[in-house]
Every structure is written in C-alpha cells, then in structure tokens.
Amino acid sequence: MLAYDFMRTAFVASGVVAILSGLVGYFLVLRNQTFAGHALAHVGFTGATGAILVGIAPLWGLVGFTLAAGLAMGALGEKLSARDVAIGMTLSLALGFGLLFLHFYTAFATQATALLFGNVLGVDREALWSLVTLSLLSLAVLAVVSRPLLFASLQPELAEARGVPVRLVSVAFLGIVAVAVSESSQIVGVLLVFTLMVGPAAAARNLSPRFGVGVALSAALALGEAWGGVTLAWFTDWPVSFWITALSATVYGFSFAPYGLGVLKARARRAGGGLSAAP
Amino acid sequence: MSLVSFEGVTLELGGRTILSDVGFDIEPGEFVGLLGPNGAGKTTLLRAILGLVRPRAGRILVDGRDAARGQRAVGYMPQVRGSADLRWTGWDFVASAAGGHRWGLPRLDAAGKAEVAWALDTVGATALARRPLGELSGGERQRLLLSQALLGRPRLLLLDEPLISLDPAHQRGVVELVARLGRELGLGVLFSAHELNPLMGAIDRVLYVGRGRAVLGTVDAVITGPVLSRLYGSPIEVVRTGRRIFVMAGDTEVEGEAHRHDHHGHAEHHHAGL
Ligand SMILES: Nc1ncnc2c1ncn2[C@@H]1O[C@H](COP(=O)(O)OP(=O)(O)O)[C@@H](O)[C@H]1O
Ligand SMILES: [Mg+2]
Numbered sequence: 001m002l003a004y005d006f007m008r009t010a011f012v013a014s015g016v017v018a019i020l021s022g023l024v025g026y027f028l029v030l031r032n033q034t035f036a037g038h039a040l041a042h043v044g045f046t047g048a049t050g051a052i053l054v055g056i057a058p059l060w061g062l063v064g065f066t067l068a069a070g071l072a073m074g075a076l077g078e079k080l081s082a083r084d085v086a087i088g089m090t091l092s093l094a095l096g097f098g099l100l101f102l103h104f105y106t107a108f109a110t111q112a113t114a115l116l117f118g119n120v121l122g123v124d125r126e127a128l129w130s131l132v133t134l135s136l137l138s139l140a141v142l143a144v145v146s147r148p149l150l151f152a153s154l155q156p157e158l159a160e161a162r163g164v165p166v167r168l169v170s171v172a173f174l175g176i177v178a179v180a181v182s183e184s185s186q187i188v189g190v191l192l193v194f195t196l197m198v199g200p201a202a203a204a205r206n207l208s209p210r211f212g213v214g215v216a217l218s219a220a221l222a223l224g225e226a227w228g229g230v231t232l233a234w235f236t237d238w239p240v241s242f243w244i245t246a247l248s249a250t251v252y253g254f255s256f257a258p259y260g261l262g263v264l265k266a267r268a269r270r271a272g273g274g275l276s277a278a279p
Numbered sequence: 280m281s282l283v284s285f286e287g288v289t290l291e292l293g294g295r296t297i298l299s300d301v302g303f304d305i306e307p308g309e310f311v312g313l314l315g316p317n318g319a320g321k322t323t324l325l326r327a328i329l330g331l332v333r334p335r336a337g338r339i340l341v342d343g344r345d346a347a348r349g350q351r352a353v354g355y356m357p358q359v360r361g362s363a364d365l366r367w368t369g370w371d372f373v374a375s376a377a378g379g380h381r382w383g384l385p386r387l388d389a390a391g392k393a394e395v396a397w398a399l400d401t402v403g404a405t406a407l408a409r410r411p412l413g414e415l416s417g418g419e420r421q422r423l424l425l426s427q428a429l430l431g432r433p434r435l436l437l438l439d440e441p442l443i444s445l446d447p448a449h450q451r452g453v454v455e456l457v458a459r460l461g462r463e464l465g466l467g468v469l470f471s472a473h474e475l476n477p478l479m480g481a482i483d484r485v486l487y488v489g490r491g492r493a494v495l496g497t498v499d500a501v502i503t504g505p506v507l508s509r510l511y512g513s514p515i516e517v518v519r520t521g522r523r524i525f526v527m528a529g530d531t532e533v534e535g536e537a538h539r540h541d542h543h544g545h546a547e548h549h550h551a552g553l
Binding site for chain 1: 326329330331349350355356357359363364366367368371372376377378379380381382383384385386411427431480494
C-alpha cells in the first residue's frame with residue numbers, strides 16, 4: 001500500500017497531525033477546555049467554506065478563522081465561560097454560515113463531506129507541506145510555553161503571583177489549539193476533531209498519572225490510531241475517519257481497565273481482611 | 280527596614296473600595312495573624328502585597344521595593360487552590376511550581392529537584408509526597424501546599440486561610456508548623472484566618488481588617504471592644520476565658536459560630552479541589 005503516492009502522503013499527513021493533536025489534546029484535557037476544541041472546529045467550518053467560496057485552500061480559511069476565534073477566546077478568558085448559551089448560538093450561527101457558503105458553491109456534496117468528516121486520502125503535496133510547517137511551528141510554541149502552561153493550569157492564582165503571564169500563556173495555548181484543530185479537520189473533519197484531540201489524551205490520562213509519561217502516551221496513542229485508521233481503511237475500503245473514531249473509542253474504553261483492576265484488587269484485599277496491604 | 284509596609288493604601292475592586300487609607304509595617308521574622316470577617320478584604324490585601332491588585336492610592340513596599348508580581352522574596356498559598364489530578368503524586372504536584380514561571384519544557388534540573396526535596400523535607404512531607412494526592416487528608420495536602428510556598432526561599436509567606444476545612448487538631452498542627460518554619464527560616468508570615476483562637480500563642484501580632492480599615496497590633500491592644508466595634512461598625516464585646524477569646528456582637532459570637540455553617544460549604548469545595 002506504500003507503493004502509492006497518495007498513501008504515503010496520507011501516512012505522513014495523519015502522523016504529523018496526530019502527534020500535534022495528541023500533545024495539544026493532553027493540555028486541553030488537563031485544563032478542562034475540551035469544549036474550546038469543539039467550538040473552534042465549528043468556527044473553522046465557516047472559515048473553510050468561506051475559503052472555498054473565494055477560491056483559496058480550505059486549510060487557510062480554517063487556520064485563519066480558528067486562530068482568530070482561539071485568540072479571542074483566550075483574551076476574553078473567564079468572561080466567556082459563564083456564557084454557554086451565547087457561545088452555543090454563535091457556534092450554530094457559524095455552522096449556518098458555513099452551510100450558506102457551501103450552498104453558493106457548486107460542488108456542494110463532496111466538499112461538505114470532506115470538511116465535515118475529513119479526507120486524508122485527498123491531501124496533496126502542497127497541503128502536506130502546509131500541515132508539516134504549521135505543526136512544527138505549533139510544536140515550537142508549545143515547547144516554549146509548556147512549563148508555565150502546566151503551572152498555570154494546575155494553580156492559576158499561584159502562577160499569576162509568581163509572575164507567569166497567565167493571560168498571555170492561555171492566549172498562546174488557544175492559538176496552538178486552533179492550529180491543531182484546523183489540522184485535525186483536514187484528517188478527520190470538523191465534526192470528528194474530538195476523536196484525535198481528546199480521545200487519546202483522555203485515555204493517556206487514565207493510563208498514567210505521571211505528566212511526562214501521559215504526554216508521550218497521548219501522542220503515541222494518537223499516532224497509532226491515525227495510522228491504524230489509514231491501514232484499516234486500505235484493507236476494508238471503509239472511510240479512514242470511521243476507523244480512527246472506532247480505534248479512538250476502543251482505546252479510550254480500554255484505558256479504564258487498569259482502574260477497574262485496581263478497584264477489584266482493592267476489593268480482594270479488603271475481602272482478605274487484616275492482611276497487610278504491601279504492594 | 281520593614282518587610283512589608285503600607286503607606287496610605289487604598290484598594291479598590293470593580294469600583295468598590297475594599298480598604299481605604301491603610302498604613303502599617305510588618306517586621307522581618309514576625310508572625311502576623313490577618314483577621315476579619317468574610318468579605319473584609321483579607322484576600323485582597325494579600326493579593327495587593329503580591330502585586331496582583333494595584334493600589335488606587337498610596338504605596339506598598341515589600342522588602343524595600345514596590346510590590347510587584349513575581350517577587351522571589353514572597354511565598355504564597357492562595358485561598359483558591361486550583362485543581363490537580365488526584366492520582367498525581369505529591370512530588371509531581373509540588374514540582375510543577377518549581378521554576379514554573381520560566382519558559383521551556385516542564386523538566387526539572389538537578390538544582391530544581393534538590394529545591395523541591397528541600398521544601399518537602401522542611402515541612403516533613405517527604406514521605407507524603409510519594410503518595411497520590413487523592414489518598415491524602417486535608418491536613419497533609421495543606422503541608423504540600425505549604426512546601427510549595429517555600430520554593431524559591433522566600434523571606435515572607437502569605438498564607439490565605441490555611442485552616443479552612445481542617446478540624447481543630449489539624450488546625451493546631453498547621454499553625455505550629457508555620458510558627459516553626461517562621462522561626463527556623465527567619466520568615467515573616469502573614470496568615471489569614473477568620474478565627475483568632477487557633478492562632479493564639481503562636482502569633483506575634485494581629486492585623487485586623489473590617490469596613491475598609493486595618494489595625495495592626497498585639498492581641499491585647501487590638502482585640503478589644505472599642506477597636507473591634509469600630510472595625511465591625513456595631514457594638515462588640517470581647518470575652519476572655521482562660522486562653523480563649525470570644526468576640527461577641529450582642530449574644531452571638533461573630534467569629535467562629537457565625538461561620539461554622541460556612542466551614543462545611545468550604546470543606547466540600549476544597550476537598551474537591553486542591
Ligand atoms: N473582582 C471583584 N470585583 C468586585 N468586588 C470583589 C471582587 N472580588 C472580591 N470582591 C469583594 O471584595 C471584598 C473583599 O473580598 P476578599 O478580599 O476576598 O475578602 P476576604 O478574603 O476577607 O473574605 C468582598 O466584599 C468581595 O465581595
Ligand atoms: Mg479570602
């Protein structure tokens with residue numbers, strides 16, 4: 001299957017995007033901001049359809065819109081979190097406009113499906129380079145902010161007092177999230193961004209309480225799920241995005257196993273009664 | 280030179296005056312209890328010392344310099360204590376704050392690890408830190424937070440309501456630990472609480488806030504009917520029985536009893552968090 005150019009491109013593109021999504025997703029889950037990822041994907045849809053309409057690559061519409069929205073969310077901060085309804089309405093409106101833009105565009109159905117559910121097999125050379133460049137940029141920024149980001153995520157008040165520019169860090173992070181969302185949309189579509197950004201990260205958090213291990217695991221799981229999805233799609237001819245969501249859900253489900261085992265062991269220990277609890 | 284000095288300081292939040300024209304000086308190595316009813320402005324005062332709330336008027340000096348964020352001389356334990364995965368070990372949690380203000384990857388070098396080990400050892404939490412946060416009691420987590428406040432070797436500790444949600448035995452333990460740290464490390468401590476009695480015997484002076492004012496002095500000088508009546512804006516009577524002091528407004532105790540229900544609400548909140 002690697003004999004085909006489009007398959008090689010699909011592996012590289014999905015791999016790069018998966019690693020970025022896994023790393024960014026870990027912080028997203030840690031910060032309880034998964035909703036932001038969801039919201040940015042909606043906004044991205046409008047950007048992508050708008051871009052198609054004016055005749056530029058959808059990726060740039062996605063990046064432009066999600067980045068603007070991400071930075072705005074970061075800048076408004078807590079003021080936003082108390083406004084679920086307003087946010088929900090804005091997001092619906094964004095999707096509605098996306099639909100309108102598609103309506104004006106003639107090749108409606110294929111474009112819509114590709115945007116909503118992804119089309120990694122359709123990624124061309126040029127798009128691949130954009131994905132790789134954006135990923136490297138985002139990873140560089142993440143590397144620079146990750147330490148204060150972790151501190152500010154765990155203890156915002158203390159971090160602020162210690163001189164962490166909490167607002168700046170959170171804006172920068174949402175900027176990175178916006179890029180990751182745009183990239184994930186290229187692979188699995190705006191509706192399924194969760195599957196790459198949140199699934200592996202949440203599973204990794206279940207599997208290891210340690211930060212370093214968890215982050216690495218999140219990226220590794222995302223990569224495995226993405227490549228697994230592309231491979232399975234090759235052999236079954238079912239959509240890649242379906243396989244990625246299936247793998248992501250399965251891994252997430254199994255990530256509870258160690259916890260379940262722990263509970264069972266604890267119960268067995270207690271049932272044994274009086275025995276020392278040596279590990 | 281004073282460790283903290285307020286000169287004619289007025290603090291406002293969202294257009295409301297919290298403290299107006301307040302002045303006092305806290306000396307190095309002094310253990311000061313920061314008291315006052317809920318909403319009096321204790322947290323705001325501490326945040327002003329940290330440079331997180333700019334004074335509307337007046338000047339705040341910390342260690343001789345204008346209060347500003349990121350001062351190494353100041354260690355802080357916030358009242359809102361953030362959230363962490365309860366399966367994290369105490370070590371990882373404390374370490375996340377070590378050098379957390381620097382850019383880069385969250386990795387600790389040897390010096391950083393030594394600093395965390397020192398801070399944990401100083402509060403006697405080295406063994407605790409190997410266990411997941413979820414297995415620790417409120418008092419044990421409090422000790423981890425205290426060790427976190429020691430990172431960077433401050434000369435001043437600002438502790439915001441460390442006794443909240445603790446039972447009396449653990450409250451006493453925390454107060455004694457803080458008093459010992461203050462003595463051994465020569466730290467000035469500003470310790471907020473809404474009850475005086477757990478702090479009795481440990482504190483050198485009290486800073487009492489109420490109705491926009493603040494009074495600093497010994498317990499005997501400040502905890503008196505006339506002074507507290509001014510701070511509460513209603514007639515207050517102070518009753519002493521042995522080593523305990525009760526601050527009464529009419530027939531009800533304004534510290535302690537009046538807040539006891541409140542304690543439960545906070546307790547749940549803080550256990551859920553950390
Ligand atoms: N952001 C804010 N804007 C306006 N008022 C505030 C804000 N935060 C707190 N306050 C008010 O400031 C007063 C002092 O609060 P605080 O310093 O937290 O009191 P304490 O710590 O003594 O309980 C309270 O009445 C509170 O309602
Ligand atoms: Mg307070």
